[in-house]
Amino acid sequence: MTLHKNAKSTVPSDHLAVIEKSAVGDASSTDTSSNDNGINLATIFEPYFRPDENTIVCGALDDEKVAALAAAGVELILNLQPDAELCFDERTAVERAAMQYEHLPINGAADLKQLKILAFDNILRQYHGKKIVMHCGSGNRVGAAIALRAGWLRGRKMDTAMERGRSHGLTKLAEEVHNRLLVPR
Numbered sequence: 071m072t073l074h075k076n077a078k079s080t081v082p083s084d085h086l087a088v089i090e091k092s093a094v095g096d097a098s099s100t101d102t103s104s105n106d107n108g109i110n111l112a113t114i115f116e117p118y119f120r121p122d123e124n125t126i127v128c129g130a131l132d133d134e135k136v137a138a139l140a141a142a143g144v145e146l147i148l149n150l151q152p153d154a155e156l157c158f159d160e161r162t163a164v165e166r167a168a169m170q171y172e173h174l175p176i177n178g179a180a181d182l183k184q185l186k187i188l189a190f191d192n193i194l195r196q197y198h199g200k201k202i203v204m205h206c207g208s209g210n211r212v213g214a215a216i217a218l219r220a221g222w223l224r225g226r227k228m229d230t231a232m233e234r235g236r237s238h239g240l241t242k243l244a245e246e247v248h249n250r251l252l253v254p255r
Contacts, residue, residue, distance in 0.1 A: 105123060106142040106143065109138060109141055109142045111138065111142055114135060114138050115128040115135065116128075117208060119209055121237040125202060125204070126139075126201075126202070126203045126204070127203070127204050127209045127212045127238045128203060128205045129205060130157070131149075131163075131205060133163050136160070136163045136164055136167050136169075137167060139167075139203055140167035142201075143201055144169055144201050144203050145197070145202065146171075146197045146200055147160070147164045147169055147171050148172045148174065148194075148202060148203065148204045149173045149175075150176045150204065150205065150206040150215065151206050152175040161173065170197070172193050174186070174190055176206065176214075178243075179214075179243060179246045182218060182246065182247070182250060184222060187218045187219050187222060187223065209238065209240075210240060210243050213236060213237075213239035213241070213243070214240055214246070216237075217231045217234055217235025217236075217238075218231070218251065220234045220235070221251040232244065232251070235247060
């Protein structure tokens with residue numbers, strides 16, 4: 071799990087991929103990703119989790135962050151925020167930046183049901199091997215969905231599923247996820 075402090079980037083409102091020098095990766099960067107077209111995403115996002123080379127988990131997006139992700143070569147944005155939490159037309163921004171967009175709202179613990187996790191799994195299978203961003207407000211719901219997917223659908227042991235969730239941002243929903251994983255599916 072990699073978590074970094076937020077830094078500012080400047081992206082023109084026309085979404086051209088011009089990233090300020092502070093966001094461009096260099097040899098001294100602590101970001102382990104090497105395939106982001108020279109953009110150090112860890113300096114742009116807070117929170118930021120990078121569980122593997124093709125997976126980024128972060129909090130809520132805005133126009134500038136969408137543009138930075140497009141410039142970094144992201145192919146899919148998977149949004150787990152309900153519409154009520156969105157402050158802009160994310161679908162339009164993502165599609166205008168030539169990325170794919172999937173919206174699977176998870177409105178807290180009540181939505182962490184098997185059908186929702188099956189839909190989540192289906193999306194991830196469709197984009198297997200692609201560079202993706204999964205986000206909610208903080209990464210917590212993404213981590214919860216990942217842990218439940220690992221336990222319910224992949225048959226992983228409790229510790230493995232929970233660690234997988236934590237590497238993707240699971241925090242406040244950890245007890246709820248743990249309790250749900252105790253129930254066989």
